[in-house]
Amino acid sequence: MMIKLSVYSFLTGLYLAVLQFGFVILLQINISSTYLTYVLIVASWLVGSLAGLWLKRLEGGLGLVLSLLSYYSVYGLVTQWPFGQVTLFLSALGAGITGLWAGNFFVFMIGRFKSVGSLFFHENNGFLLGIFIFFLGFTQLGRDFIIWMPGLWGSMLLILHYWIIRSSPVV
Amino acid sequence: MILEDQHEKKSWGLLFLVGVCLSISQFVMIRDFVTILYGEEVVIILVTAAFFAGMSMGYLLALRFSRRIFELLFLGSAFLHLTFPFSYRYLAVWMSSLDQGGPGFLALTFGYALIFGSMFAAFLPRLIHEKSSGSDPVPHLRKLYSFELLGFLAGFLIVAWSWNRSLDVLLPVYWLILAVIVQLVLGSKGWTCAYIGIACLLSLQLKEIDLQSSTRLYQTKHRIKTASVLFSINSPYQKVEVVEDEQGERSLYLDGLQNLNSGDLEILNHYIATVPASLIQPSRTLLIGNGTLSSVPRVYPFSGHVYSVELDAGVLQAGKRFFTREETLSDLTHWSLFVDDGKHFLQTTSDRFDLIIMDIPSPLTIQEGSLHTVEFYQLARERMGPEGVIAVQLSGRLRRNNRTPAQVTAALARVFREVVVVDSRKADRSFAYASDHLPFNIHDLESAIKSYESSVEIISPEKIGSYLEKAKPLSLDNLDLVFRRGWERFLDRYFDDD
Numbered sequence: 082m083m084i085k086l087s088v089y090s091f092l093t094g095l096y097l098a099v100l101q102f103g104f105v106i107l108l109q110i111n112i113s114s115t116y117l118t119y120v121l122i123v124a125s126w127l128v129g130s131l132a133g134l135w136l137k138r139l140e141g142g143l144g145l146v147l148s149l150l151s152y153y154s155v156y157g158l159v160t161q162w163p164f165g166q167v168t169l170f171l172s173a174l175g176a177g178i179t180g181l182w183a184g185n186f187f188v189f190m191i192g193r194f195k196s197v198g199s200l201f202f203h204e205n206n207g208f209l210l211g212i213f214i215f216f217l218g219f220t221q222l223g224r225d226f227i228i229w230m231p232g233l234w235g236s237m238l239l240i241l242h243y244w245i246i247r248s249s250p251v252v
Numbered sequence: 253m254i255l256e257d258q259h260e261k262k263s264w265g266l267l268f269l270v271g272v273c274l275s276i277s278q279f280v281m282i283r284d285f286v287t288i289l290y291g292e293e294v295v296i297i298l299v300t301a302a303f304f305a306g307m308s309m310g311y312l313l314a315l316r317f318s319r320r321i322f323e324l325l326f327l328g329s330a331f332l333h334l335t336f337p338f339s340y341r342y343l344a345v346w347m348s349s350l351d352q353g354g355p356g357f358l359a360l361t362f363g364y365a366l367i368f369g370s371m372f373a374a375f376l377p378r379l380i381h382e383k384s385s386g387s388d389p390v391p392h393l394r395k396l397y398s399f400e401l402l403g404f405l406a407g408f409l410i411v412a413w414s415w416n417r418s419l420d421v422l423l424p425v426y427w428l429i430l431a432v433i434v435q436l437v438l439g440s441k442g443w444t445c446a447y448i449g450i451a452c453l454l455s456l457q458l459k460e461i462d463l464q465s466s467t468r469l470y471q472t473k474h475r476i477k478t479a480s481v482l483f484s485i486n487s488p489y490q491k492v493e494v495v496e497d498e499q500g501e502r503s504l505y506l507d508g509l510q511n512l513n514s515g516d517l518e519i520l521n522h523y524i525a526t527v528p529a530s531l532i533q534p535s536r537t538l539l540i541g542n543g544t545l546s547s548v549p550r551v552y553p554f555s556g557h558v559y560s561v562e563l564d565a566g567v568l569q570a571g572k573r574f575f576t577r578e579e580t581l582s583d584l585t586h587w588s589l590f591v592d593d594g595k596h597f598l599q600t601t602s603d604r605f606d607l608i609i610m611d612i613p614s615p616l617t618i619q620e621g622s623l624h625t626v627e628f629y630q631l632a633r634e635r636m637g638p639e640g641v642i643a644v645q646l647s648g649r650l651r652r653n654n655r656t657p658a659q660v661t662a663a664l665a666r667v668f669r670e671v672v673v674v675d676s677r678k679a680d681r682s683f684a685y686a687s688d689h690l691p692f693n694i695h696d697l698e699s700a701i702k703s704y705e706s707s708v709e710i711i712s713p714e715k716i717g718s719y720l721e722k723a724k725p726l727s728l729d730n731l732d733l734v735f736r737r738g739w740e741r742f743l744d745r746y747f748d749d750d
């Protein structure tokens with residue numbers, strides 16, 4: 082059981098890294114590479130994570146679904162209206178909504194893990210590998226990677242998520 | 253009850269400050285180690301990964317030590333933070349002097365990642381565990397992690413405040429916060445006072461220590477024996493340093509990679525700026541990059557109006573102080589400077605340009621690579637007049653292969669009808685001029701160049717195709733070059749015994 086939970090945490094960390102770097106690259110290639118873009122995405126993501134810690138009803142898969150929906154909404158937005166007056170603001174909002182799951186994930190998992198440290202350890206290792214995978218994926222596959230990877234990975238995680246809910250009750 | 257409440261608030265404050273420190277230490281470590289190892293994207297990824305690996309170690313070991321051991325380890329780690337930035341720089345100098353290869357430098361990076369990240373990472377799981385023994389951990393996670401995230405955000409603001417300043421501004425703030433953490437964790441006035449005392453002493457000498465340790469790095473690791481670091485700041489994008497040798501030649505280094513030196517600047521400016529501007533006599537010239545501003549006086553006499561667009565205000569600061577005398581710019585009434593991303597500027601301007609000069613670093617990071625792509629050149633083409641020309645330095649000499657000069661030229665050839673390349677032995681690189689209809693012919697170009705350099709080769713638009721048979725144009729969907737070239741350089745530098 083612990084292996085299943087560890088793998089799920091690891092894969093979630095990887096997914097979150099791909100999404101976070103995906104947001105930054107999406108905005109950098111479509112809008113601007115100035116530091117404002119980076120600051121806005123990271124700050125919104127952190128605020129989203131913070132809100133995600135406190136919001137209820139995200140655990141049943143909603144947080145994961147929202148993260149994907151907002152990513153693809155921002156994708157559509159920045160590719161269709163890169164210089165709309167509210168594009169940057171809406172993109173930051175999108176990053177914040179995606180960040181909800183980055184916070185809520187720990188609320189969902191902490192009761193299922195015996196050790197708090199292990200939960201953070203596995204999620205962080207996934208994030209670490211995600212940094213490498215994103216860099217390799219984007220430099221090798223380009224925009225195909227930032228279109229397909231989050232969707233494929235998120236869908237797989239969603240299946241795993243329901244499996245976890247069914248088979249791993251809170252300790 | 254009151255004691256419990258106080259203890260609770262102390263934990264919140266502690267986690268907040270730990271979050272601040274994590275944010276600052278991530279910034280300091282990534283910037284400094286990327287500079288030590290030289291900043292290709294491959295290195296940036298590696299150092300970032302090392303920092304996260306350090307955090308993972310913290311999470312893994314968080315609950316494995318007794319409170320006493322944890323406090324001692326924390327105290328040791330906090331005092332080691334007082335040796336930043338000189339301890340790891342001098343270790344890198346020492347390793348370079350021993351001709352240590354990659355394993356040594358990787359050990360240094362990952363070793364310091366433990367100091368930078370792991371101790372801070374350990375606090376959150378420890379405190380959640382302590383507070384929730386036997387009870388539901390969720391409320392404690394919510395509160396404690398919230399404070400850490402808030403702290404991280406605050407740290408982000410402190411880092412932003414320190415941008416375009418030297419490290420001696422940020423580190424004393426960092427040490428002060430660490431001193432408060434030392435007090436909160438140990439509750440020992442003795443240790444806290446000792447910590448603050450050493451921090452104050454070091455802060456007084458920090459500017460000198462910063463420049464001196466950087467100088468030693470350039471003397472030993474970069475093998476510039478008489479190097480002296482004149483200027484070192486962290487911009488929002490990179491570490492910007494100006495290094496001078498005993499002949500008084502100055503070089504600009506970005507994240508430890510040489511961007512230019514004052515000797516090369518003369519040749520570079522000639523081919524990328526003077527030659528096309530003198531041939532075209534543009535009404536509007538756009539300079540993208542060129543943070544040293546050294547091309548501005550070159551193109552100004554030939555241009556109706558000159559627009560400079562540079563992303564990094566830190567590079568501009570270095571340029572104005574060390575590369576282009578203020579008085580050469582002060583009388584230029586038809587010159588405008590914009591601090592912006594070149595891509596964003598082109599996307600949002602309604603102006604049309606007769607000459608666009610791309611004076612930007614080689615495509616060693618994704619950000620730099622994106623300015624050499626088919627997509628970027630398409631955007632530039634939309635902002636050029638019918639006989640508009642774009643001038644690009646190719647970061648090497650054009651050969652019949654799939655290396656950087658060929659990939660960049662292929663990207664230009666994909667977008668523009670005519671591309672002519674000047675291959676300069678003197679500059680040790682090639683330069684491309686691309687347009688849908690070049691407003692000068694090869695003879696004009698020859699006469700503009702030959703008086704400056706006789707050994708130069710001009711590759712005409714008709715012959716360019718034969719150079720590009722093996723080259724894949726650089727594009728947003730083909731940035732493999734950023735990875736491949738970065739990786740090759742990294743392996744050559746650290747793992748090639750020859």
